[in-house]
Every structure is written in structure tokens, then in C-alpha cells.
Amino acid sequence: MKIYTKTGDKGTTSLIGGTRLSKAHVRIEAYGTVDELNSYIGLLGDQEVNEKRRNLLKEIQDRLFTIGSHLASExxxxxxxxxxxxxxxxxxxxxxxxxxxxxxSPLRAFILPGGHQSISFGHLARTVCRRAERAVIHLQESEEVEDIVVQYLNRLSDYLFMLCRIMAHELAIAEITWKPRVDK
Structure with a gap:
């Protein structure tokens, strides 16, 4: 089976069900961003600090494929x-x-992304998850999308924030807290 079909050469793609849409359509943006998020979750699973969480991260990837299949179908x-x-x-x-x-430790300040490459990857995943959530909500404003998809993405972004926190803890990396500049 060839991977290329040439059917998208004019800027359209097919949904599961056959309808062709512009690759710039909000539906395609939504499931494309979920796919991007899935790649970042894979990157997180490849981090040594997440060795004991690999099965959970793979399960999250599976759920993201489920979400993608729903968003890509009519x-x-x-x-x-x-x-x-x-x-x-x-x-x-x-x-x-x-x-x-x-x-x-209890959260007492806003946390800035960074401190270690694995933590930074986690924050990238978190922000892509928020973008995926926004794209799905945008799609939901005009087409039917199950509420549980938005709920899952919302909760996943929260989990990814907490994952960054536990990675910092396990790596013995001090979290970088935001200290707003105060002009005098």
C-alpha cells in the first residue's frame, strides 16, 4: 500500500465517511492539533524520568487516537x-x-516552563493540549462534538501540568516561579 494518494494535492482531505474538506477547516485543525499533542505525549513517554509512567502515557495516546477518530468522522x-x-x-x-x-509541595506561585528538557517537553505538551481544547471548542460551536472530548482535553492539560511538577520533584529540579517585576 502506498502512503501517498495525491488526493490532497489541492488542499483538501477526506473525513471518515467520504466528505472532502479544506485542510484549513476547523475540523481538520482540531484533529490535527490532537495528533500533534499525541506526538508530544510520545516524546514525554520517551523521557527516562517517565519510565514508570510509560503505560499511562501510552493509554493517554490511545485516548487521543479515539478523540481523533471521532473528530475525523462524520x-x-x-x-x-x-x-x-x-x-x-x-x-x-x-x-x-x-x-x-x-x-x-503546595503550589504557592505561578510556575514558568523550564528547568530541565523533560519538564520543558511536558509544558510544550500542556500548551498544545490547551490549543487542541480551544480548537475542539471552536468546532463545537458549529458542529456536534461530544462534551466528554472537551472535558478530557481540559483534564489532560491539568494532568500535564502536574506531570511537569512531579518530574521536577523526581529530577530534584527547583521549579522556576514567576516573580513579576515591580516598577518603583
């Missing part, structure tokens, strides 16, 4: 049965955040 035309995103997927992220929260 509910009224797709005959395929798509995997589901369920409340337990959100509870898993919440439980993981609760565990991390019990292991890190």
Missing part, C-alpha cells in the same frame, strides 16, 4: 464503529493528579 455518514471515550478515562487522570498532588 457521525451521519460513517458506518464504522468508533471506540468510546468514557468517564473513567477522566477519572484516571484525576486520580493520577491526586497522587502527584500528595507528593509535591
Amino acid at each position: 457521525p451521519e455518514k460513517s458506518k464504522r464503529i468508533l471506540p468510546d471515550l468514557i468517564e473513567d478515562d477522566i477519572f484516571l487522570l484525576e486520580n493520577e493528579m491526586d497522587v502527584i498532588d500528595s507528593q509535591v
Whole structure:
């Protein structure tokens, strides 16, 4: 099977169901950003500090593929049965955040991204997750998107922030706190 089809050479792509859309369409932007996020989650899973979290990060990648399949399909035309995103997927992220929260010091200031390459990768993933969330909300304003997709992305960005915090803790890296300049 060839990877190239040449069907997108004029700036369009097909949804699952057959409808062709501009590659600049809000739907394509939404699932493209979810795909970008998935790549960053893979990068996080490759970090040595996340060795014990690799299975969780792979599960998150699987959920992102689920989200992507929903965003890339036309509910009224797709005959395929798509995997589901369920409340337990959100509870898993919440439980993981609760565990991390019990292991890190209380948050007393805004945290700036950085301090270690792995932490910086985590913050990149977090910000791409927020962009994916915004793209999905934008799509939801004009087309049907299940609320659980937005909820999952919202919770995932929170988890990624907490993941950065636990990575800093485990790497013995001081978090960089924001100290706003005060003009005198």
C-alpha cells in the first residue's frame, strides 16, 4: 500500500465517511492539533524520568487516537464503529493528579516552563493540549462534538501540568516561579 494518494494535492482531505474538506477547516485543525499533542505525549513517554509512567502515557495516546477518530468522522455518514471515550478515562487522570498532588509541595506561585528538557517537553505538551481544547471548542460551536472530548482535553492539560511538577520533584529540579517585576 502506498502512503501517498495525491488526493490532497489541492488542499483538501477526506473525513471518515467520504466528505472532502479544506485542510484549513476547523475540523481538520482540531484533529490535527490532537495528533500533534499525541506526538508530544510520545516524546514525554520517551523521557527516562517517565519510565514508570510509560503505560499511562501510552493509554493517554490511545485516548487521543479515539478523540481523533471521532473528530475525523462524520457521525451521519460513517458506518464504522468508533471506540468510546468514557468517564473513567477522566477519572484516571484525576486520580493520577491526586497522587502527584500528595507528593509535591503546595503550589504557592505561578510556575514558568523550564528547568530541565523533560519538564520543558511536558509544558510544550500542556500548551498544545490547551490549543487542541480551544480548537475542539471552536468546532463545537458549529458542529456536534461530544462534551466528554472537551472535558478530557481540559483534564489532560491539568494532568500535564502536574506531570511537569512531579518530574521536577523526581529530577530534584527547583521549579522556576514567576516573580513579576515591580516598577518603583
